[in-house]
Amino acid sequence: MKKLIRSLSLLLSLVALTVIVSACGNKLSSRNVYKTDQQSKTITWGVKADTRLFGLLDTKDGKIKGFEVDLATALTKQMLGKDAKAKFIQVTSSTRMPMLKNGNIDAIIATMTNTPERRKQVTFSNTYFFAGQSLLVKKGSSIKNVKDLNKQKGTVLGVVGSDSVENVAKVAPDAKVLQLTDYAQAMTALKSGQGQALTTDNGILYGMSVQNPGYEVTGGTFVSEPYGIAMDKNQTPFRNATNTALAELRANGTYNKLLHKWFHNVKGFDYKEAAKE
Numbered sequence: 001m002k003k004l005i006r007s008l009s010l011l012l013s014l015v016a017l018t019v020i021v022s023a024c025g026n027k028l029s030s031r032n033v034y035k036t037d038q039q040s041k042t043i044t045w046g047v048k049a050d051t052r053l054f055g056l057l058d059t060k061d062g063k064i065k066g067f068e069v070d071l072a073t074a075l076t077k078q079m080l081g082k083d084a085k086a087k088f089i090q091v092t093s094s095t096r097m098p099m100l101k102n103g104n105i106d107a108i109i110a111t112m113t114n115t116p117e118r119r120k121q122v123t124f125s126n127t128y129f130f131a132g133q134s135l136l137v138k139k140g141s142s143i144k145n146v147k148d149l150n151k152q153k154g155t156v157l158g159v160v161g162s163d164s165v166e167n168v169a170k171v172a173p174d175a176k177v178l179q180l181t182d183y184a185q186a187m188t189a190l191k192s193g194q195g196q197a198l199t200t201d202n203g204i205l206y207g208m209s210v211q212n213p214g215y216e217v218t219g220g221t222f223v224s225e226p227y228g229i230a231m232d233k234n235q236t237p238f239r240n241a242t243n244t245a246l247a248e249l250r251a252n253g254t255y256n257k258l259l260h261k262w263f264h265n266v267k268g269f270d271y272k273e274a275a276k277e
Contacts, residue, residue, distance in 0.1 A: 033106050033231070034238040041084045045072045046091035046105035050182045052207030053262050054111050057090070064088050067262040068109045071128060074254050078245035092182055093161030097121065100232060107231045107238070111204055114228035115163060123235070124228030125242045128255075130276040131201035132221025133167055136190065136208055143197050145219035149175040157186045157195035164200045167223045187212065201225045203274065206266045217268070226276075250275075 037043050047068055048055035055066040069088060076086040089105050096108045100122065113131070114124040135156075137143045142152070149156055150172035158165035160179045168175060178195055180186040187208055190198045198205070205217045231238055249255045256275070263269045 031103070032237060033235045034241055037106060037238070038080060041080055042087055043072070043076045043080065043084070044087040044089060044104075044106045045076075046096050046099055046108040046110055047072065047088050048092070048110045049090040050092070050184050051111055051204050052211055053266070054204065054207065056207075064090065067129075067258055068111070070258045070261070071249075071255070072109050074249055074258065075242065075245045078248055079241050093159050094181070096161070096230075100230065107229050107242070109229045111201060111227060112230050113163060113201070113225040117163075118230070121233070122230040123233050123239055124230055125239060126246055127226040127228055127277050128246060129203060129227040130274055131203045131225040131227060132273075133164055133199060133223040133225055134202040134205055134217050134221050135219045136198040136200075136205040136215055137196065137218050138190070139214055139216050141196065141218075143218070146171050146199075146222050149197060152196070154196035155194065157189050157198040159183055159186055159200065162200060168199050171222055183208070190215070201227075203263075206263070206269060210266060250277075 047064055048066075049057040049064045051066065053066055054068045055064050057064050072088070073086045076084050089099070091099055091105070091108065091110050096110050096112065099105050100108055108122075109128075111131075112118070114127065118124075135143065135146060135149075143149060143154060146168060148154070149168070153174050153176065155176040155178055156165070156168050156172070158168070158177065158179050160181060165177050165179055169177065178189065180189055183200070183204065186198050189195055191212075198208070202217060202221055209215055209217055229242055231242070246255075259271060259275060263271070263274070
């Protein structure tokens with residue numbers, strides 16, 4: 001009898017805990033992020049910290065710097081006022097979606113391509129950077145485009161959580177794939193000869209080529225990769241405010257200033273292509 005009572009007590013406790021957790025989850029999902037941010041005068045952004053030109057951790061001062069960081073700062077002030085603050089939390093391609101869903105961040109601005117598959121989970125702002133997938137290879141490499149990877153059955157390097165490797169598999173099904181945790185590890189793998197090419201968006205690869213002069217971007221672009229700011233699906237007020245602010249930054253010249261600030265020394269960079277909406 002005592003065992004039965006204990007079992008019933010444990011079952012009731014588990015049910016109560018489930019109800020509490022469910023209620024917390026519902027409360028989080030129904031929260032009006034934009035209204036909360038207006039009250040706190042702060043927006044919490046998920047940004048990359050390993051991607052040169054977009055978001056890279058400066059070990060000298062411990063701050064993350066890049067085009068997306070500056071754009072997020074400008075958007076924050078445009079949306080909430082000049083005294084508003086942008087808070088940044090580091091994310092990776094594999095952690096950014098869970099962190100958004102858990103409420104750790106308000107939005108993702110981290111080289112995230114707007115795709116139909118991702119739109120099933122989140123909603124996106126208008127495009128803020130129009131990238132295209134390409135390849136990074138060692139200068140003098142026999143790999144000139146993605147078709148060469150297929151012919152040579154070479155190994156292409158990518159990052160977990162990115163759709164780049166999936167794209168290559170469609171175009172070059174005979175190529176081997178090796179996925180790393182982040183771009184720093186992927187670059188190290190390329191240098192050590194674990195792969196013949198590293199693939200991702202050309203904007204990211206340009207940053208790597210600037211840092212590593214012995215490597216170059218090649219093959220043109222074989223997939224369009226429009227970057228959007230991702231937010232939870234039910235955050236329509238936040239999305240509308242973000243799109244309005246982005247349009248205002250484009251109109252007043254701030255967007256172009258930031259684009260030139262970060263990409264002016266990148267050989268072959270196409271400003272008009274990147275700025276497409």
